[in-house]
Amino acid sequence: MGGITINEAEQAVSLLLPEATYSLTTLYAAAYAFLDRAYVHLDKKDNAFVATLYPKQAQDFTTLAKAFLAELVNQGYYFAQLEKTQETTKLLVERAFFSTDPALAEKAEQEEIKQLLTELEKDPELQQLVQEIKDEQQ
Secondary structure, eight states: TTTTEETTTTEEEEEEETTTTHHHHHHHHHHHHHTTTEEEEEEEEETTEEEEESSSOOOHHHHHHHHHHHHHHHHHHHHHHHHHHHHHHHHHHHHHHHOOOHHHHHHHHHHHHHHHHHHHHHHHGGHHHHHHHHHHHH
16 A cells, blocks of 8 residues: 555554645644554655554554544544634624624624725725715714
C-alpha cells in the first residue's frame, strides 16, 4: 500500500500524507483521537506530512495505519461540515442572545443596515437609491 512504511526495528508504522489532501488541523485532530492507541509523531517532508505511529499495545501495523487513515477522513469530514455550517451556527447563536434582549437585536439590525448602505454607496449607479432609503429612515 503506497504511503505506508512499516519499520519492524522501531516497532512503528509511518504514513506519508500529501499536504494538498490533509490540513494540519485535520492531522492534529486525528493524532489526538489516536492517543489512546498509539504514540504519534508528526513531521513534514517536502510537500507532505509524515505521521509515525508507535502502538501502545502489540497490533498489526497495517491495520493501525488503515484505522489512522479512516480517522483522517472522519476528521476531514468534520471540519468540512463545520466550515459549511459556520454562518448558520453564528446566526443561531446570535438569535439566541438577541432573543433575551430585543433592543440588542434592533441595534444590530440598524448597524447591519448602515454597513450595507455604506457598501452600496460605493456603486455610483446606486447612490441615488441609497440616499432615498436614508431619507426614509430619518
